[in-house]
Amino acid sequence: MFYTVGEMARQLGVAASTLRYYDKEGLLPYVERSRGGLRMFKDEDMSWLKTIECLKKTGMPIKDIKRFIDCCVEGDSRIADRLAIVSSQREAVIRQMAELQDMLKMLNFKCWYYETAQKAGTCSIHQQMTADDVPEEFRHYIK
Template sequence: MYYTISEISKKVNISPYTLRFYAKEGLFPFVDRSENGIRMFKDEDFEWLFMIDCLKKTGMSLKDIKTFVEWAMQGDETIDQRLNMFQEQRKAVEAQIAQLQDTLDVLKYKCWYYETAKAAGTTAVPRAMQEDHIPDNVRYVRKKSQKIHKLG
């Protein structure tokens, strides 16, 4: 079965504009065209679209995604390059996740801080709390911020 950009857009939840842009950037060498020049996606193209979307979500540049597509189209001779690319991208995503986890921890601390302040009617209460009265899951964030403050 074949799908137009509009049809496949709905199925993969990527806008037609974005798919056309990706096509213009050369990310779809695997897509057939009708007699009228309309791009016609096949069922097996869903895997490609899924992978391109996944790599884009990791922050990979379109240039690097295009390189991946080109390597994949070349076949087994580029397995090492593709494996290396995925290993490097995995490291980058793991670093992003660690950074986001740190940010989430700060947000959890601030939620605790302001929930405590709201219950007490003042921010003086959580600010003056001793370490052992602060929940374990947010205590280290306060320690970290105090350490940074002392360094500055």
């Protein structure tokens, strides 16, 4: 079962040019070619692309993804390196989530701030409020 670059791109929701770019950068080492030179993607290539997508969505630069792929191509001798990479990326994601959680708290405060201002018709309501008027979770954002 083979797919062209266009079919593959549609399945993944990306542009065909993106897949060609990844290929050029060495991220797709196992994609076969037809006699005429056209790329022939297999289902296995799809799972490579899912891995690439995962690393990309968690902020890994293309060059580092290539390094990971290179480790995969080298086989069992590089298992420890591959583990180190996915493990450190896992920790990076945990840090990202913690940071996003903090940002979410701040945005929750901002939503409350503008909802309150909207009800009052003016932001100056917040100068008149005392700490008691502010939900406890938001108090550390004021002043």
